[in-house]
Amino acid sequence: MYNENIFHYLRTNKLPHIWCPGCAHGIITASILRGIDKLKLDKNKTSVISGIGCSGRTPGYLDMNTLHTTHGRSLTFATGIKFANPKLTVIDVMGDGDALAIGGNHFIHACRRNIDITAIIFNNNIYGMTGGQYSPTTPVNAYASTAPYGNVEPPFDIVKLATGAGATFVARGDAFHVALMDKIIEQAISHKGFSVVEIMATCPTQFGRRNKMKEPYQMLDFVANMAVSIKKWNEISEEEKEGKFPVGVFVDETRSEYCESYEENILKKVQRGEK
């Protein structure tokens, strides 16, 4: 996976990054850059946007048009950027709390609108930066700083949520199976329409430490063992599915993209003098 070509997409003077040892965010960031490199995107025409949290620091390391916005609201800024200048490739990186709790409304509406933005959710099942509070994806019974007796809230299934809300590309990968992650991120960026990629990430500091996986390898093992390919997923029993999740591409379809739709159905109509 080592790829020297990605270095020129980095603001190397901003390194080292702030992420903890064992955090998967660097692994995912490198995967995004390999996707950008493979697609030969022009950094002058690429915009990477984030919200608040550990994932929020990603754009700062990338030598592009970058914006570190407010908690949960990054998709609103991304929508404005893409809609005002559809020539830009727009990638929005979010955390699980960021995208699904405080930003849940923006997330489902971006899916529905099908605007050509790639949303990558770094799902580490916890609020890492604020100190390990439970998030909308924390598993039931897992411990968190605000769930000292175990979490009683059921988690969101991001893939089902995005699919139900209308995203035209929906995929899930994990930070261990890097080849698959590279493939789906590249596919997501090249997809025309709203793409959602959930990457199961690791947070040994805030999640692992409270859940008997304080060593980074334990958390990566945990994620790796839970990931099952979609093909295999359809073959195993319900019992075997317990505690596991399918990875791969779940939705890849074509539907009218928002900016194109506005161009075709509104701007051109007005230019032709039609009502």
Place this chain on the structure above:
Amino acid sequence: MTKIELLSGNDAVVKAAITAGCKFYGGYPITPSSEIAEGMAKELPQVNGKFIQMEDEIAGIGASIGASLTGAKAMTATSGPGFSLKQEHIGYAIMGEIPLVIVNVMRGGPSTGMPTYPAQSDVMQARWGTHGDHELIVLTPCSVQEIFKLTIEAFNLSEKYRVPVILLTDEIIAHMREKVEIEARSEYKIIDRAKPTVEPENYNPFDTKHGMVPPLAPYGEGYRFHITGLTHDHTGFPTSNPDLVEKLQERLRDKILDNKKYFNWYEERMVDDADIVVVAYGATARSAMRAIKDARLNNIKAGLYRPITMWPFGYENIKKIAKTAKMILVVEMNLGQVKGEVERAVAGTKCKVKFLGKANGELITPAEIGTKIMEVMNV
């Protein structure tokens, strides 16, 4: 050639925004501002602009900020409860120094309050609604003609100072129809934000080498840079170095206050010899205008001071009045917001400050102001 049109205040915002070069509107429906969104939805495509109705108020302003970063002049409009929701991103635009115009058509509050009735109760929210120390510019027109003029100025100031500018209207002047004189676009002074003149590799979005308001490059034109809501240095990257943070905080303040003289707009009527000066703005100023004329007929030397730029507040203008007038009567559709600022302005002088305000959804009439003038002047 001058065109004469019959427009509501909200219509005038739309016409003026298009004249100012607005190319993007992101918003959410809310009474009594919705006609602005409706008008922009119709007019923007005519100038190859973009309109989007977002999922909520926060998203409306978020999208507008994003659009502004691509170089488009952008705006949003709302009313009280929506204005509360937008505060988070008003702060972001201040910190990121991103030009943006926000129209707040004031209605009765708190909370849902009185959606279809007027109020002037967001004067302080406009000033201090978002957290943290900050400066921004707030304009308060009192007629449809002035809404037209100040909407253009709001865009101009926003582009010039890289700051969100709030046009604070009220339900009365927003829905009232008046004759408006509109000139050809070339007759208006239109300001566009300064673009960088340096090579991309030497560009820093917060570099003050050539002035307190650095040029802002649009995304997508080769100037790759970073913007964050965190405190940052001249490069745009986060810093918590106290010296650099202090420098940033002071510049965000000073770029507005040091330039205040260029937009210290107000109107005075019969103030020079006045014993009593009414301070009123927006729709209330219209009643006050009538009231001071009536008072003069009753041999009371009354005048009017009308702030057009509400924030930064014209303390020095009021202080000057306080040197000659015996009394200032603040009249506003709230329970006393500008009143406090006037008291600060006159502190140390002999001028007394009286107050007439209400927040029950009713306009304050000329007769009520007249009666109050008689009462406080002991006539």
